[in-house]
Amino acid sequence: MFAVVSADALRIRLQHDVLKSQPPRPQRLPMSWTWFHRLASPPTFFGLAQRLAPWCAGFGGALLLLAWFGGLVLAPADYQQKDAFRIIYVHVPAAALSLSLYMAMAVCGVVALIWRMKLAECVLVAIAPVGASFTALALVTGMLWGKPMWGAYWVWDARLTSELVLLFLYLGVIGLNSAFEDPRTAARACALLAIVGFVNVPIVHYSVVWWNSLHQGSTILKLGKPNISADMAWPLYAGLLGSYLWSAHAVLRRTQNELLLRERNTRWVREIAAATEPGA
Template identity: 50%
Template sequence: MWAFFHKLGSPRWFYGIAARLSPWCWALALALILVGSVWGLAFAPADYQQGNSFRIIYVHVPAAFLAQSIFLALAASGFVFMVWKIKIADMAAAMMAPLGAAMTAIALLSGSVWGKPTWGTWWQWDARLTSMLILLFLYLGVMLIRRAFARPQSGAKAASVLAMVGVINIPIIKYSVEWWNTLHQPASFTITERPAMPVEMWMPLLIMVLGFYAFFAAFTLTRTRTEILRREGHKRWVKELFEERP
């Protein structure tokens, strides 16, 4: 296991394996998101209380899930980079952060659009909404602090520390609806409990969630390959790679 772990940390090996995996991840993401969006937006029944306005759930929930998961991945990558000095972990973290920020912004925007007909307002300083806004600021902080140092190594370490400290916000987001009296509804479905929605409504939501995670994998693999070429461009194996191409 440790041998595989260190092999995964090799930029050259990761570049090759990512090239083989990324097309499959892109294809899976496209298929799942296409099926889930068409099913959810066109064929799922309307909610008995919210009508068709509930359909924004097929964007809001996957984006919110992914926003939190990416920050967990940032913290894990930062830990790996700080402890074992594995460069791939930092490269992947640098590529994941902008996507995480985008997903957080989408979750906040779609939540506001959903909240207007449901709550009668675009925004409330609700515990869930506020902690998601803090998550967006954490993402922005991670990206900015990486560029705030003259030495890239120092910026990478500072970004890793901020991600590891900021991860405490993730359980606050998750359990805020249980810890405080909030307007935000509880989770639409969980792994351990049967969804309250009928299967025709939660199945396309599940497909969309899986599609977003497949997109995350495809995006990270593709962008990390680009970052490897940027950082390792002076290495012999990179030069040989381009010399072999016609």
């Protein structure tokens, strides 16, 4: 009963907003967009995330176990790098996520700034710590790979430097978010930084193509056949998919936390809070 009433109320409010903000253009906004607006409503998204998150963690975790077993035990040693090449199974998914999550964050920034969508603000803020953790992992594993193979933990070439800038951008978003009292002002500042910093994403990805670097080129995102034999490649692909699901779980959970915090004075949050036993 309550759900029906609130959904109707929401729809009326949405229609009102549409009428208020735009001159009448009958074909411009078809009714099929209502699903999107409903998805963006905090309680609906919270419920959806609640159902989706365990699947992400479950499948992601299973794929990661498979990938690490495949990478550490089943895959043969490399002809040049011997067993040191196995660091790829941690390094490449972390590096891929560092870029993908930043891209998602920048998209959220655009939606948050233009459409003032509260959910996009929450997702943006939720992505930053997850992205920062995987960027740091990419840097650390890169150093641990660089020392035995290149002969140095760190060099200031274009790829390594731009990846370090990526970490600082994530940390900047986290810092900016905590610097403001009002969460909406904070999220808008974060959105601006996320969009401005997006220029770094193609630089990281194409740094090894555009400029000379010590870092090698991309193995799997290459046109034509990937330059890795099949028995070494499958754990990498499994690890990539598993890592994307794993980070999706973390982002969903952090988005839920952000929604709870922002909507703490609403009825649906109070009901959830009342249902949890204190000190449990």
